Amino acid sequence: MPYRSSRASEPTASQSTASQSTASQSDGSRSDGSRPDGSPPGAPASGRAPQGTGSLISARGLVKTFGEFTAVDGIDVDVRPGEAFGFLGPNGAGKSSTMRMIGCVSPPTAGRLRILGMDPASQGPQIRARLGVVPQRDSLDEELTVEENIWVYGRYFGLPRSVVRRRATELLEFAQLSERAGSVVEPLSGGMKRRLTIARALVNEPSILLLDEPTTGLDPQARHVLWDRLFRLKREGVTLVLTTHYMDEAEQLCDRLVVMDHGRIVAQGSPRSLIEEHSTREVLELRFDADDHSRHLADVDGIAERVEVLPDRLLLYVADGEAAQGEVARRGVEPLSALVRRSTLEDVFLHLTGRTLVD
Amino acid sequence: MTRPGKVARSLATALPLPAGAGMARMLVERNYRSFRRSWTIIVSGFFEPVFYLFSMGVGIGALVGDVDAGGRTVPYAVFVAPALLAASAMNGAVFDSTTNVFFKLKYAKLYDSVLATPLGPRDVAVGEISWALLRGLVYSGAFLVVAALAGAVEGWEAVLAVPAASLIGWAFASVGMATTTYMRSWADFDYVQLAILPMFLFSATFYPLSTYPTALQWLVQATPLYHGVAMVRDLMLGQVGAGMLVHVAYLTAMGVVGTMWTGRRIERLLLR
Ligand SMILES: Nc1ncnc2c1ncn2[C@@H]1O[C@H](COP(=O)(O)OP(=O)(O)OP(=O)(O)O)[C@@H](O)[C@H]1O
Numbered sequence: 010m011p012y013r014s015s016r017a018s019e020p021t022a023s024q025s026t027a028s029q030s031t032a033s034q035s036d037g038s039r040s041d042g043s044r045p046d047g048s049p050p051g052a053p054a055s056g057r058a059p060q061g062t063g064s065l066i067s068a069r070g071l072v073k074t075f076g077e078f079t080a081v082d083g084i085d086v087d088v089r090p091g092e093a094f095g096f097l098g099p100n101g102a103g104k105s106s107t108m109r110m111i112g113c114v115s116p117p118t119a120g121r122l123r124i125l126g127m128d129p130a131s132q133g134p135q136i137r138a139r140l141g142v143v144p145q146r147d148s149l150d151e152e153l154t155v156e157e158n159i160w161v162y163g164r165y166f167g168l169p170r171s172v173v174r175r176r177a178t179e180l181l182e183f184a185q186l187s188e189r190a191g192s193v194v195e196p197l198s199g200g201m202k203r204r205l206t207i208a209r210a211l212v213n214e215p216s217i218l219l220l221d222e223p224t225t226g227l228d229p230q231a232r233h234v235l236w237d238r239l240f241r242l243k244r245e246g247v248t249l250v251l252t253t254h255y256m257d258e259a260e261q262l263c264d265r266l267v268v269m270d271h272g273r274i275v276a277q278g279s280p281r282s283l284i285e286e287h288s289t290r291e292v293l294e295l296r297f298d299a300d301d302h303s304r305h306l307a308d309v310d311g312i313a314e315r316v317e318v319l320p321d322r323l324l325l326y327v328a329d330g331e332a333a334q335g336e337v338a339r340r341g342v343e344p345l346s347a348l349v350r351r352s353t354l355e356d357v358f359l360h361l362t363g364r365t366l367v368d
Numbered sequence: 369m370t371r372p373g374k375v376a377r378s379l380a381t382a383l384p385l386p387a388g389a390g391m392a393r394m395l396v397e398r399n400y401r402s403f404r405r406s407w408t409i410i411v412s413g414f415f416e417p418v419f420y421l422f423s424m425g426v427g428i429g430a431l432v433g434d435v436d437a438g439g440r441t442v443p444y445a446v447f448v449a450p451a452l453l454a455a456s457a458m459n460g461a462v463f464d465s466t467t468n469v470f471f472k473l474k475y476a477k478l479y480d481s482v483l484a485t486p487l488g489p490r491d492v493a494v495g496e497i498s499w500a501l502l503r504g505l506v507y508s509g510a511f512l513v514v515a516a517l518a519g520a521v522e523g524w525e526a527v528l529a530v531p532a533a534s535l536i537g538w539a540f541a542s543v544g545m546a547t548t549t550y551m552r553s554w555a556d557f558d559y560v561q562l563a564i565l566p567m568f569l570f571s572a573t574f575y576p577l578s579t580y581p582t583a584l585q586w587l588v589q590a591t592p593l594y595h596g597v598a599m600v601r602d603l604m605l606g607q608v609g610a611g612m613l614v615h616v617a618y619l620t621a622m623g624v625v626g627t628m629w630t631g632r633r634i635e636r637l638l639l640r
């Protein structure tokens with residue numbers, strides 16, 4: 010009886026990605042996001058977070074290298090109980106590497122890391138028991154049903170079956186997936202999978218919820234549903250740590266954030282203070298009929314505190330956008346279009362790194 | 369990195385035991401859940417050795433007549449049944465610990481999410497290996513019943529073949545899973561067959577070891593399945609002796625080494 014080579018579990022094409030084309034329909038139908046009972050069941054009971062003013066997460070000179078390559082280059086971070094803390098940065102900035110170190114699944118190369126007052130090197134299991142992890146890539150168990158995913162995950166935390174079942178019912182309600190409880194995971198939309206991953210991460214009633222790019226790849230409606238769920242968790246006192254490369258997400262969700270680039274922290278603070286500190290109040294965007302917008306730099310000389318040249322437009326950083334626009338017109342400069350808007354974190358990032366956040 | 373941290377880390381690395389939370393059974397539970405939905409594959413694992421039993425034991429047995437096994441003369445079916453049982457334990461364990469584990473490791477990324485919970489690499493290793501050997505055990509248990517009904521089992525001692533089969537399952541599942549961590553694609557599984565098939569055919573499975581010239585006997589005796597077959601055969605033919613300890617020691621050592629090795633590999637692959 011030779012070894013059987015029938016590959017019972019060969020991956021199928023449909024396994025590879027969430028069917029995102031259906032995301033808008035399935036999520037859109039309930040985009041109002043409101044339910045009579047909106048309290049997130051994963052919220053920690055009061056007092057579970059350590060007492061006192063200490064940080065839940067504290068990193069000093071944290072470094073992660075892969076061979077010769079330095080992914081995280083000596084960062085200092087403090088996350089306080091109950092806040093929503095963000096890592097904002099472009100692809101490859103080192104956000105996920107940092108999150109994995111915090112999640113105790115990647116040993117730091119150097120530096121000091123304390124999570125919930127414990128050392129990941131020696132107390133990994135105890136720390137992980139109190140974390141909820143939403144990885145960048147959904148890692149749902151596709152061989153199980155929606156509710157089984159939560160049951161089984163809860164069992165990994167050593168929770169009794171009865172507890173796991175009760176929480177699964179509550180969490181599926183919270184994630185708006187109750188009707189899908191018994192169905193398999195694979196055909197769920199991207200937004201549903203993401204919500205299930207979050208629900209699953211809450212089964213152990215974590216003190217800290219780690220979310221690596223919670224809404225990347227989702228359509229706007231699915232994102233808003235997800236944001237709503239995260240707001241509820243935060244209101245219930247769950248400490249959120251998330252990464253994103255969407256500035257609007259960072260502005261919406263984060264109390265405080267650090268901007269990362271090339272493994273370093275280039276700025277930190279609240280979204281508002283970062284904008285105040287590193288940008289002007291308003292931005293005037295000018296588009297010209299030109300391949301190289303730097304040719305028009307002379308036209309706007311002296312109007313703005315600072316000018317950024319992008320491939321398709323000029324950004325004029327000014328206190329008063331209307332006034333600047335008037336000045337441009339008075340000089341007889343005629344752009345194809347002119348737009349006044351408020352400064353965003355994108356502008357902060359552009360200013361700090363000279364690059365745009367999302368390419 | 370502080371000095372005490374460094375010391376703790378290097379100590380942990382020096383110790384042979386990969387980190388774990390002693391919750392491997394949760395992974396077994398998970399596999400059971402997922403398995404309930406795909407139980408049909410167990411059917412093939414059951415029928416294969418049964419078919420072999422009838423074609424070899426009954427069919428060829430009619431031509432061969434009785435054979436000499438350790439000083440006793442027994443019908444060929446009685447001689448070959450223990451070997452088929454040992455081999456089915458091996459096959460069940462290897463199938464699960466290679467193909468299924470590879471899928472979970474590379475495609476389903478199951479262990480990435482498992483390791484985000486208190487479970488550690490040791491739990492992953494122990495859990496998967498336990499599951500694989502359980503599966504081998506189901507195959508061999510079912511086979512034993514059929515063999516008994518077919519008259520290929522002589523006495524009640526044969527029940528001892530069940531724990532023996534789980535030892536075989538452990539040995540093969542652990543080394544199988546460790547090997548799987550090195551595989552890059554499905555094509556690499558041909559090497560598994562390359563190792564399993566000759567063992568199945570030549571480990572004194574279908575004829576006694578004495579058939580081989582002395583030099584080849586040594587070679588055969590070095591392979592793990594030989595020890596599995598010999599152990600089960602001794603048990604089922606009621607020839608329990610001190611020689612049995614060698615088989616048990618060999619397979620136990622293989623299981624221990626394979627389990628540690630797997631844990632370390634999971635750690636290296638996933639906890640970077
Ligand atoms: N296991 C690894 N081995 C080698 N290099 C790695 C590994 N993990 C990450 N890197 C590298 O480290 C750098 C930072 O990766 P990381 O995933 O932390 O970035 P990120 O900020 O999460 O980016 P993204 O927005 O694309 O998710 C990247 O250049 C990446 O190629």
Ligand SMILES: [Mg+2]
Nearest residue numbers: 104105106145
């Ligand atoms: Mg990332």
